Amino acid sequence: MxxxxxxxxxxxxxxxxxxxxxxxxxxxxxxxxxxxxxxxxxxxxxxxxxxxxxxxxxxxxxxxxxxxxxxxxxxxxxxxxxxxxxxxxxxxxxxxxxxxxxxxxxxxxxxxxxxxxxxxxxxxxxxxxxxxxxxxxxxxxxxxxxxxxxxxxxxxxxxxxxxxxxxxxxxxxxxxxxxxxxxxxxxxxxxxxxxxxxxxxDVPSAEMTKYAANAMLATRISFMNDIANLCERVGANVDNVRKGMGADSRIGNRFLYAGCGYGGSCFPKDVKALVHTGLENGYHMQVIEAVEAVNEKQKHIVFDKLQTAFNGDLQGKTIALWGLAFKPETDDMREAPALVVIQELLKAGATVKVYDPVAMDECKRRIGDVVTYCKDMYETVIDADALALLTEWKLFRLPSWAIIHRAMKSHVIVDGRNIYDGEELKELGFSYSRIGQK
Structure with missing residues (x-):
């Protein structure tokens, strides 16, 4: 054929x-x-x-x-x-x-x-x-x-x-x-x-299926991020909430992980297009509009936590970022939370050092040399005041925290993907914050 x-x-x-x-x-x-x-x-x-x-x-x-x-x-x-x-x-x-x-x-x-x-x-x-x-x-x-x-x-x-x-x-x-x-x-x-x-x-149903599927997945992510933000305020642990929800066979456990927002080539674009299609046809997609609004707000949460850690003053601070791509196993940075975090850090007067195993060239193509590109994950933390995880690449999962502690100037960790053990890091002398838990 x-x-x-x-x-x-x-x-x-x-x-x-x-x-x-x-x-x-x-x-x-x-x-x-x-x-x-x-x-x-x-x-x-x-x-x-x-x-x-x-x-x-x-x-x-x-x-x-x-x-x-x-x-x-x-x-x-x-x-x-x-x-x-x-x-x-x-x-x-x-x-x-x-x-x-x-x-x-x-x-x-x-x-x-x-x-x-x-x-x-x-x-x-x-x-x-x-x-x-x-x-x-x-x-x-x-x-x-x-x-x-x-x-x-x-x-x-x-x-x-x-x-x-x-x-x-x-x-x-x-x-x-x-x-x-x-x-x-x-x-x-x-x-x-x-x-x-x-x-x-039929053709219209096939066209709609794609948008409906992506909008549902985006909805689950934004819903869980909304729940995570409330968990922080009421003293709950979003990981426990996720497990309790996911054990319900009607819900399942996929796409219920809290984090610093979704990006990529599909979800942001498709959510916007579905909202626009609704408006074109005289229908207000209220849930989908809320999904987009929550996600855009969530992309700022890592910056907000960094700012809180330094009492609102990031001027002159050196911030290390692990991960640039919107998700692991890709170099795609379309609508990536990293772009929002970098922009806000620079605007606040911080120096930004970054590392991603495959998205460095793509980042340079998009924003140029306004950040320092490091050769590996450990170079980023040398003399850094804080480290923020933005993409949960496998190589970031089990770092040598002893090396990192010695290399950093201050010891602030912001976990934008909730992959680290907060109790362990606190015992090692780090100030640790994550999404959805005090």
Whole structure:
């Protein structure tokens, strides 16, 4: 089976590579010539564990190809996946210019039936716009060529994307015709053979499923952060509360960890887009708006705790930060709490030293040299007045606290991810604070 994937960002590259691994002949398309050239050389544009080996293996096997021109493969493919970016506009709506550009390219060049599948996260109703864009180009050409538009939202966690794709909880596919349904079932047959469910539905429902799923996960995070902040004020321990809640089979224990807020490429953007979709349709998404408001406030909590530790005066203090990426196993810093913390510390007159195992270059690209980039986690704490954990990378879980205590000037620890034993640190002479416990 021959398919094309337009867009070699996080979703597109993982999707194309994993389909190739399952035996599909895949052409990945991107207008960025430099990125395509690097991919041909085996250089990955993103950090995702295991992806570089998978790309190399499938390129060598002749199942994975890269090009800058979609038209070179349109005659050969049965399905085209659109995995281009949908960045948020200022009003929170998803920017669909790239999605519609792909649709117009398809309409301008197809000579036979093709299914254009939207893989990017797009608002409900996008498929209608995509269909209209293709049909408009066919009308301009004066030709009558059958085509289908489908929705196949991604549910990939950064840092575990390959596993998520190869062993999915479910595959959601929205179609408009029996022909499109059969093609999508054929493409995903290897997954059904392994017992992973494919949920076939109408296109608007598939589009909404992605937003609803991400909004629910974001809601659980913000809910737990709200509970954690109240726990601090009433003398409760949020870890105990989480365990008590999670033991209820109706609730479960996933996404109930308090922390310094969520970030990344999905939750912030999708929550904003869902709020905007509600407003466009005359409906006020009160719960989802609250989820976003709580999260934005939560990103300030580490700074607030640092400020409290130094009686409101951070001028001239040196603050060490462990972790920059919004979560472990990725270099993604989109909407990362670290960006908020750094900005506030600098504004307060502090000197900031940072370390992250993979996101240092991304941080430098985003904010330049306004912070000191350290070679390892221990260099950050030399002469530091405080240390704050922002990303729970595994290498941060069991540090040598004796070394850290000797290296620091003052001994303030702010645990933004609640991974340390506060009693142990206090016994070692640290002033320790976390989220959701006094």
């Amino acid at each position: 021959n398919i094309a994937i337009v867009g070699t960002g996080y979703v597109g590259l993982v999707t194309g590579t994993c389909f190739a691994e399952m035996g599909v002949n895949v052409t990945c398309v991107d207008i960025d010539e430099r990125k395509i050239q690097k991919l041909k050389e085996g250089i990955m544009p993103i950090y995702e564990p295991g992806l570089d080996d998978l790309v190399t293996r499938n390129v060598k096997a002749g199942r994975l190809h890269f090009t800058t021109d979609l038209t070179t493969c349109l005659d050969e493919v049965e399905i085209v996946f659109s995995a281009v970016g949908t960045p948020p506009d200022e009003d929170g709506s998803a920017d669909l210019r790239y999605v519609l550009e792909v649709a117009r390219t398809v309409g301008q060049n197809i000579k036979k039936h093709v299914v254009l599948v939207t893989k990017s996260t797009v608002p409900v109703g996008t498929a209608k716009k995509v269909r209209a864009a293709i049909q408009e180009e066919l009308d301009k050409r004066g030709v009558n060529i059958e085509f289908d538009v489908a929705s196949n939202p991604e549910f990939l966690k950064e840092g575990a994307a390959i596993k998520d794709f190869m062993t999915p909880d479910r595959v959601v596919v929205g179609v408009e015709s029996e022909r499109a349904r059969k093609l999508m079932e054929k493409l995903y047959k290897p997954f059904t053979l392994n017992g992973y469910p494919i949920l076939i539905m």
